[in-house]
Amino acid sequence: MSEAIKRRADRADVIDGEAVAAQVRETVAETVERLQSAGVTPGLATVLMSDDPASETYVRMKQRDCADVGIESRHVELDTDAPQSELFETIEELNDDPAIDGILIQRPLTDSVDEPAALRRVDPAKDVDGFHPENVGRLVTGDPRFVPCTPLGIQRLLVEAGVELPGADVVVVGRSELVGKPLANLLLNRGDDADATVTVCHSKTDDLAAHTARADVVVVAAGVPELVTGEMLSSGSTVIDVGINAVGEGDDRKLIGDVDYESASQVVDAITPVPGGVGPMTRAMLLKNTVQAAARQADVELETE
Numbered sequence: 001m002s003e004a005i006k007r008r009a010d011r012a013d014v015i016d017g018e019a020v021a022a023q024v025r026e027t028v029a030e031t032v033e034r035l036q037s038a039g040v041t042p043g044l045a046t047v048l049m050s051d052d053p054a055s056e057t058y059v060r061m062k063q064r065d066c067a068d069v070g071i072e073s074r075h076v077e078l079d080t081d082a083p084q085s086e087l088f089e090t091i092e093e094l095n096d097d098p099a100i101d102g103i104l105i106q107r108p109l110t111d112s113v114d115e116p117a118a119l120r121r122v123d124p125a126k127d128v129d130g131f132h133p134e135n136v137g138r139l140v141t142g143d144p145r146f147v148p149c150t151p152l153g154i155q156r157l158l159v160e161a162g163v164e165l166p167g168a169d170v171v172v173v174g175r176s177e178l179v180g181k182p183l184a185n186l187l188l189n190r191g192d193d194a195d196a197t198v199t200v201c202h203s204k205t206d207d208l209a210a211h212t213a214r215a216d217v218v219v220v221a222a223g224v225p226e227l228v229t230g231e232m233l234s235s236g237s238t239v240i241d242v243g244i245n246a247v248g249e250g251d252d253r254k255l256i257g258d259v260d261y262e263s264a265s266q267v268v269d270a271i272t273p274v275p276g277g278v279g280p281m282t283r284a285m286l287l288k289n290t291v292q293a294a295a296r297q298a299d300v301e302l303e304t305e
């Protein structure tokens with residue numbers, strides 16, 4: 001089993017997302033070297049149009065990740081009171097720029113712009129977030145190109161944790177376009193790391209606990225702090241916590257997940273921590289999608305793992 005799984009007596013194993021993300025970054029860095037010897041330097045553009053301090057932090061982390069693996073990054077920051085047309089023009093310029101292989105429009109965008117319209121303007125060949133309807137459609141029809149980074153990261157964590165996905169009962173809690181829906185499609189598709197039986201639960205689901213308690217895998221991406229507790233889970237299951245909820249102020253400020261970690265880890269087989277679980281994997285998969293975008297646009301063949 002992977003060394004990213006920390007075994008503990010009488011409690012759930014901890015799936016170390018930082019460790020798996022480091023493995024992904026290493027592979028990406030090797031791919032970047034291969035691309036560079038073919039004369040290609042992958043480039044990622046990040047676009048921020050928001051005053052949200054968390055978004056600024058995430059974008060900075062993504063730039064640092066790029067630097068770590070040899071991807072060039074360019075950052076465009078727009079005033080929140082700039083007209084929508086300025087955002088659209090920025091996207092067009094990045095679409096046309098041969099030095100840019102991937103474009104990430106940091107969400108959420110400021111309220112005054114039409115976010116779906118902006119995401120539709122990103123060239124699907126540079127859509128490393130996998131949010132463009134063409135890429136969403138490809139995933140749903142079983143012919144994926146760019147798959148959203150968080151679902152990709154979750155799939156990789158499940159594989160590392162030794163979960164046998166074909167035939168597994170997977171319960172996804174949350175139906176967002178970013179996580180719940182694309183993850184359900186990814187794990188439902190045919191394939192060795194998929195072929196699961198997927199149930200998607202949400203805020204209107206009757207008796208959530210009845211679903212989570214019978215699952216082999218529970219993925220919680222509901223945006224509700226500590227929604228899922230140990231008494232809603234069963235032994236033998238694997239829990240992936242996608243929540244990142246900031247609670248407390250000042251020195252007491254900390255991140256908690258959508259799962260009550262304490263009670264859950266007394267019941268289940270394996271669990272991801274928050275922080276240090278899904279978050280680092282989301283960022284790692286962005287790098288992976290970016291080198292794939294670069295290779296495809298330069299027509300370089302990659303033997304992918």
Ligand SMILES: Nc1nc(=O)c2c([nH]1)NC[C@@H]1CN(c3ccc(C(=O)N[C@@H](CCC(=O)O)C(=O)O)cc3)C=[N+]21
Nearest residue numbers: 058104105106107108129149275276277279280282283
């Ligand atoms: N176009 C777009 N693509 C995204 O992928 C996207 C986005 N917009 N908007 C916001 C969400 C959120 N997101 C995170 C990624 C990594 C961490 C992460 O690395 N978190 C660390 C902790 C970070 C901390 O300390 O705050 C962890 O969980 O260990 C968190 C959040 C990407 N998102």
